[in-house]
Amino acid sequence: MKGMMLIVIEFVSDIDDNDWEKFHSFLIKIGRGSKIIIVSRIKRLARFASVKPIFLSALSHDELRYLFKIMAFGSVDPTEHPRLLQLADEFAKVLHSMQASLVETTVFADALRRSLDVQSWCGILDTGIRFLKRNLSLYGMQPRIALLEQGHPVDITDVTSHPHIIAPYTMNASIEKPQSVTATELLTDPSVRPKGDFILILWESRIPPHESFVYFVTSRAQDTHHGSTLPGRKRRGVPV
Template structure:
């Protein structure tokens, strides 16, 4: 190892404190002052740790996101065979475009939609997504993507048909053994499949190495929920999609 330089690439899913960064940075620089560190993140606030001008990747245009969404959602199926579902896909692209974490959200939902190409199913998933956004704007005053990025809880009652909140979570070996795990697609397809205790919800897992998972810690808040808590004020239907 003598004479070799070290390159460290770090991906931050959320912001960290300045003191924590200084300790981390000092550790590697102490090993070799020629060590280089590259920070990757969706959070522009982390640019304060850099010593050079940051490089910002441009956001996909609506047309680019719409094309990518439909390509992944339909897979090998010809979209022309499902013209009504194409319209729903376009609406999904409008909902996701410009929001924080749009690419992760896109992968999350195309993974769900590929399971069932029925236009009724797609409409139902889209409707639940819209209701979930409205609910969190009403309860917490922020978009779910923004809330998750800042470490705040997000209400996912509209997807689970049961009062649940999720916060960001890092999966490791011990966690997988301690808590039951469920994918977002499994929860959407069958809300009754949710574990009765706290669990880890995997919104999406990369198909290529190192197969990074985007996971959240989910807990019930049924004890804090009252009948007037729903945005619509109407009785919820216990029908899954």
């Protein structure tokens, strides 16, 4: 392929400098004058930039609080549920302290929207708080940062009610696909957890090409995890 190209790459974890140099050199060979735009939440990747990077700030607490309420209540008037409205504020505080992504915020909101019940919301809030505290004590950093930037498996014992960790998932057509469950299903009912190792679908787009964020879940007792340093992303219908 010859000629100039514009390539947009989204990185969900840091990459090795040598790997970047190989890719960059290859690009120069096939299309001199081509441009690359890097999209990522990882500031360290700015070292590859040839121009001043543009940093987009995270949502403020008030912005996250507003967005979360819209997603959690849907078409329901929040003022009709004053106690749930208070709990939504608590959720927003926890999510903001977690530096939660929009995907993680959507997962919690979706779980809450399924049942406008105070006891259910309190249970999910407690799960989120315990999940955050456990991983902060293990790694001294937010779970998302530990997984995506540092490559640590994240402890989700508080979500599954069983000693489990999640790690990046890599597709492998030669291996039988484990059972899967969505994060929303686990949050609302941990008993749906498959026996043994399984695939956790954190989020899946409802529109084509149905991109998803998928992770591998295994027992902490095994003290091992599968996959590469990059979280697996797959499309529906692709064999794994």
